[in-house]
Amino acid sequence: MELLLETVALFCLKLAYETEGSSPILRDDPIMSDYEREVFGLLVRRGDIEGIQFRVAHCVGLALDALGGMDKPLGRELRRLAGEFASVQTAEQLDVPLIALKDYLKDIQ
Template identity: 60%
Template sequence: MELLLETVALYSLKLAYETEGHSPILRDDPLMGGCDREIFGLLVRRGDLVGIQREIGRCLDLALGAVGGVDSVLGRELGRLAQDLAAVHTMDGLYAPAVMLRSYLRDVL
């Protein structure tokens, strides 16, 4: 689960900040900040669903801004997927929306 969450965060930040012709954003990039596997691992072990949703939500907000917000074609779908993740009420329910987000972000990149 930690790797999946980290990947969603990484793809979101790549979409928001990575520009053509510059070095790619990698997992150990300082830009990742609190969105690395260790942080997500701690949140998962604690069962801190709200903390996970907050960290992923922060990254997704940046990605939404990069695609033109929820009024753009890409932003509408990303916004819907972000809402699906935010609506989860259990740790077990987190997996499916995170997989959908990862897949969508990978396709957009």
Template identity: 70%
Template sequence: METPLETVALFSLKLAYESADQSPILRDDLVMSDYQRDVFGILVRRGDVEAIQLKVDECLALALDAVGGIEKPLGRELKRLAISFGDAQTMEQLDAPLIAIKKYLKDIL
């Protein structure tokens, strides 16, 4: 689960901070320091659903702002997916919405 979490964070930060005239944001960039696979790995091993949701929510808030907020079609769909992820109460329930968010972010990049 750590890899999809890191990927969602990376895609969100790319939407928020990456521009055409700069080098691309990579997994080892400083902006990713709080969202790397090993950070998520610790939270996954602890089963800390709330901390995982908080970290992902931070990234999704940036992505949501980058796509124009919930007033725009991309933002409405991203918000819907974020709510689904936030409604999960167990580690197992995080999987499906996490994959949906990852796919959606990949599509809009």
């Protein structure tokens, strides 16, 4: 799960900060320091669902801004998927909405 969380964060930050002609954002980029696999791993081991959702929501918010907000079709769908992820209450329920978020973010890169 930690890898999925890191991937969602990476795709969001790529949408928010990566520009054409610049170096791509990679997993070891300093911008990823709060969203590394180890950080998410700690939150998962603690069972800190709210902490996980907070970090993902921050990244999704940046991606939403980059897409033009919730008024745009891509932004509406991202917000819908993020809402499903935010409504999860247990770690066991995180996988399905997290995979949907990852797949969507990958598709719109």
